[in-house]
Amino acid sequence: MTALSPTAPRVQVDPDRWPDVARVPLSLKARGAAFVTRGIFRRAMAGLPVRVVWPDGSCMGGAADVPTAPTMHVHDPSAFMRRVGSAGLIGFGESYLAGEWDSNDLAALIAAFATGVDALVPAPLKRMRSAYLARQPRAERPTPENARSNVERHYDLSNDMFALFLDPTMTYSSALFVDDDESLQTAQHRKIDRMLDQARVTAGSQVLEIGTGWGELALRAARRGARVHSVTLSREQLEWTRAKITAAGCADRVSVELCDYRDVRGRYDAVLSVEMVEAVGLDYLDGYYAVLERSLRDGGRAVVQAITMPHQRALETRDGYTWIHKYVFPGGALPSPEMLASSAAAAGLVGVDALSIGSSYAETLRRWAETFDGASEALARLGFDEVFRRMWTFYLRYSEGGFRAGYLDVQQLTYERATA
Structure with missing residues (x-):
């Protein structure tokens, strides 16, 4: 050759x-x-x-x-x-x-x-x-002015494209596996149900979800009898979730709003946020946790699922501009567990539980990537070219490799707002 x-x-x-x-x-x-x-x-x-x-x-x-x-x-x-x-x-x-x-x-x-x-x-x-190192463009910093365009560049690509590789729940975050032979849908429901259990969500609970995704967590909370207010900056996800909730007969228990997390008002028994903190930006972590704290009633709980990286690496790369920023997640940043703990403490939230599930994310990504690899013809019919296909293959496998190596982790973190 x-x-x-x-x-x-x-x-x-x-x-x-x-x-x-x-x-x-x-x-x-x-x-x-x-x-x-x-x-x-x-x-x-x-x-x-x-x-x-x-x-x-x-x-x-x-x-x-x-x-x-x-x-x-x-x-x-x-x-x-x-x-x-x-x-x-x-x-x-x-x-x-x-x-x-x-x-x-x-x-x-x-x-x-x-x-x-x-x-x-x-x-x-x-x-x-x-x-x-290249520097993050000012137009991509996750400010209130830029946050929506950053989200749209990733999550609003096409619901049909995401449906090519996600499981039927359309859950785009790490599952929680007990057995590698079990279905991805089963593992996704285990992840969601554990978060709802940690947040003590039951019939009558008032729940805030920051980062709607495609609505599976809101739906499962509603089926417990909770009332859910979910906020997102993705129009595609907003429309999908509203249709999904209506079809499930839960529209009276779930409201979905196009809203920046900084603009949320009201108090809730529980706040849940799944892999949304990565879009917040390291400079805005204190503000994010302050929103969690002010949104909770006394004694309420917040559960955050967050992708993390080692603290020293997060410090070394915090101002950098990477391939992931340029092609996949503009404005994103992975915090360290220490950064999250510091911001939670500054907001007055008390950590009561932490579970590391990085190995489950490696398995989740492996399954997504294999499914995506088998959907090239369908992807082309949606209008996505070979460069896009290779871009997403690289992104999914790159992420899988990071979790396989332990360079990346994902944690479910439970916090409680102290009773006055």
Whole structure:
């Protein structure tokens, strides 16, 4: 196999829709960055349990002689190195979207990279992180002015697209598995029911949900006899959930509103929020927890399911702009457990329970990714191109790898508002 020209991505790319995927950096600066990156890449791979296969068939990596190891097939080394040298991990992802590299097990490859993340970035570059990392665009900071557009860019892509890979409940967050052989729907209901139990939701409870999703939690709370007020910034999810609640005969117990969490008013017995805190932004965590506290009656409980990362990593990357920001979740940020504990304490909430379910998220993502992989024809019929398909494959497997490695975790956190 011969190397391809760095100006010719292997995937057909619409330059108007995907300008940075269609364009490979060709400047002298990019060539110099590629030269430096090639040496760093080779040294880093030597210490990881992976195989990297080049177009001429040669292999490198800590598991170069192990055919079953997670393998990265680099089809266009020149383009790959220029992208990574010029844009770091954003370039790494864009190179995948362009088809310049592939993997036999993308999640396992990413897990290996995540486990050896300290080796991938040399110490001198870590000290210069703030100088070379891209910064979050001002228009994507999760301010009240930007929050809705950030949400729309992800959650309003297409309900039909999400339905291609989610289970029938349309639950887009980590399930809670007890047995890997059980259905995803069963595990999703276990997750939701545990949160409702932790919040002590029963008949007559007044419940606030921050972040509606596609309505399954609100529906299950209503079926317990609770009255639910759910807020979202996604119009697509709003319409889907209202129709779902009406079809289930629960419209008298559930109201769904297009509303920023900062604008919520009233007091409730319970507040629930599933994987919404990631969209809040680290600078706004105190305000988010203040909303939880002021929305609870004395003795009420809030349950938050949150994706987290190690504290030091969260501090190091808090101002960065990543591939995930650029292509999947604009304005998002993963907090550390320490950050969440600090903001909860500042708001006057008392932590009463915490459950880590990161391994369940790895399994959830694996199932989503496998289902998504089998839906390429249906995806194309919805009008999504090959770059989009690769983007979501990369996103799902990238996330799965992070949870497999323990680099990411997800926790159900229960808080109580002290009685005056």
